[in-house]
Amino acid sequence: MSTPSEVTLVQLNWRKNLFVAWCGCFLTGVAFSLVMPFLPLYVELLGVSDPHALTLWSGAVFSVTFLFSAFASPFWGGLADRKGRKIMLLRSALGMAIVMMLMGMATSVWQFLALRALLGLLGGFVPNANALIATQVPRNKSGWALGWLSTGAVSGALIGPLIGGLLADSFGLRPVFFITAAVLFTCFIMTLLAVREVFVPVKKKDMLHARQVFTSLKNPRLVLALFVTTLIIQIATGSIAPILTLYVRELNGTTQNLAFIAGLIASVPGVAALISAPRLGKLGDRIGPERILIAMLLVSVLLLIPMSLVQNPWQLGILRFLLGAADGALLPAVQTLLIYNASNQVAGRIFSYNQSFRDIGNVTGPLMGALVSAHWGFRAVFVVTATIVLFNAIYSWRVLRRRPVLPEQTHE
Structure with a gap:
C-alpha cells in the first residue's frame, strides 16, 4: 500500500x-x-x-x-x-x-x-x-x-x-x-x-467487468458520445488523406513542385495543432472543455465546406491550417471530459476504449474518402466529412447539455 x-x-x-x-x-x-x-x-x-x-x-x-x-x-x-x-x-x-x-x-x-x-x-x-x-x-x-x-x-x-x-x-x-x-x-x-508512479494493484477478482465499468461511470451516455466523437474526429482527419495529393494536383494544374506543395499542405494542420492545443486546453480549464469541444466541432464544419470550393492550393493550405488549429483542441477536450467522468480505478480501460474507437476511425476514414471520391469526386469528400462532423456536433451538444460537467479539484 x-x-x-x-x-x-x-x-x-x-x-x-x-x-x-x-x-x-x-x-x-x-x-x-x-x-x-x-x-x-x-x-x-x-x-x-x-x-x-x-x-x-x-x-x-x-x-x-x-x-x-x-x-x-x-x-x-x-x-x-x-x-x-x-x-x-x-x-x-x-x-x-x-x-x-x-x-x-x-x-x-x-x-x-x-x-x-x-x-x-x-x-x-x-x-x-x-x-x-x-x-x-x-x-x-x-x-x-x-x-x-x-x-x-x-x-x-x-x-x-x-x-x-x-x-x-x-x-x-x-x-x-x-x-x-x-x-x-x-x-x-x-x-x-x-x-x-504510486499505484495500488487491483486483484483480478476485484476487477470490474466491461459492463460494470460503464455502470460505474457518472454519465455512461456521455462517455459513449465521447467515444463516438473520437471516432468521427479520426474519420474526418483520415478521409482527406488518400485524396489530398490528387486534389492538390487538380487545383495546381501542373505537376511542378507537386510533392513539395502537397507535403506542405499535409503538414500545416499538425503545425497549427501544435500551437493551439495547449492554449485551447488551458482555455477549456477556465470555461469548460465541453464548450471548447462543441465550438471547435462547429468551426471544423465551417472550414471543411469552403475546402470543397477552393480554386488554388494556397487557399486550401490556409483553410487546412485553421482546421488544424481547431482539431488540436478536440482530442484533448474529449480526454479531459473522459477523466472528469471516470474514476482512477477504470481510467486505463476508458482511455483504451477511446483508443480503439480512434483506431477504427483511422481505418474507416481513408476507406470512406476513397469511396466518396471514386463516386462523386474529390470535392464531395469535404462536403460528406463536414456533414458527419456537423451531426456529431449536434449529437454531442444534446448529450452534454443534459448534465453539465464540473471538474473536481482533486482526484478520488
Whole structure:
C-alpha cells in the first residue's frame, strides 16, 4: 500500500512525469512516422512488383496496425488498471522496439504484414501516457496538461517523415527500422528511469467487468458520445488523406513542385495543432472543455465546406491550417471530459476504449474518402466529412447539455 507521503510526492512530481511522458509520446510519434514515407518502397523491396498488387499490399500493411490495435487496446487498458500505467508504457516501448528490429530483417511481404499486425497488438504508449497523466494531474489543469501532452505525438509525427526520408536516402530502407528500434528503446529507458508512479494493484477478482465499468461511470451516455466523437474526429482527419495529393494536383494544374506543395499542405494542420492545443486546453480549464469541444466541432464544419470550393492550393493550405488549429483542441477536450467522468480505478480501460474507437476511425476514414471520391469526386469528400462532423456536433451538444460537467479539484 502507498503511504500518504508517497502519494503527495507523486502529486508534486506530476510536472516531471508530464515532461517525460511528452518526450515518450514525441519519440513514439517519430518512430511510427519514420517508416511511413517509404512503406510502399519496402513492400516493393520484399518482392511485390505488380502496380495493382503493390497498392493493395501498401494499404494492407498500413491499416493492419490500427485494426489490431483497436482489438488489443481494451485488454491492455484492463491490465493497466490492474498493474499500473508505467509498466504498460515500458511494455509498449520495449515490445515495439523489438518488432521494429524484426521488420528490418523481414524477407517476405507476409512476414512484414504479420509484424505490422504485431506492432498494433503491442502498441498503446500514447493512450497509457494519457491515462497516467490524467490520473495524476490536478483536475483543474487537465485540459492544459492533456493538450500539451498531445503535442508530443503530433510534433513527432510531423518531423518523423522528414527524418525517415533523409535516413532512407542516406542509409537505405532496412537500416531505418533498426534506427527506429533504437529510438523506441531510448523511450523505454527514459520511462524506466524517470517516470514515478504510486499505484495500488487491483486483484483480478476485484476487477470490474466491461459492463460494470460503464455502470460505474457518472454519465455512461456521455462517455459513449465521447467515444463516438473520437471516432468521427479520426474519420474526418483520415478521409482527406488518400485524396489530398490528387486534389492538390487538380487545383495546381501542373505537376511542378507537386510533392513539395502537397507535403506542405499535409503538414500545416499538425503545425497549427501544435500551437493551439495547449492554449485551447488551458482555455477549456477556465470555461469548460465541453464548450471548447462543441465550438471547435462547429468551426471544423465551417472550414471543411469552403475546402470543397477552393480554386488554388494556397487557399486550401490556409483553410487546412485553421482546421488544424481547431482539431488540436478536440482530442484533448474529449480526454479531459473522459477523466472528469471516470474514476482512477477504470481510467486505463476508458482511455483504451477511446483508443480503439480512434483506431477504427483511422481505418474507416481513408476507406470512406476513397469511396466518396471514386463516386462523386474529390470535392464531395469535404462536403460528406463536414456533414458527419456537423451531426456529431449536434449529437454531442444534446448529450452534454443534459448534465453539465464540473471538474473536481482533486482526484478520488
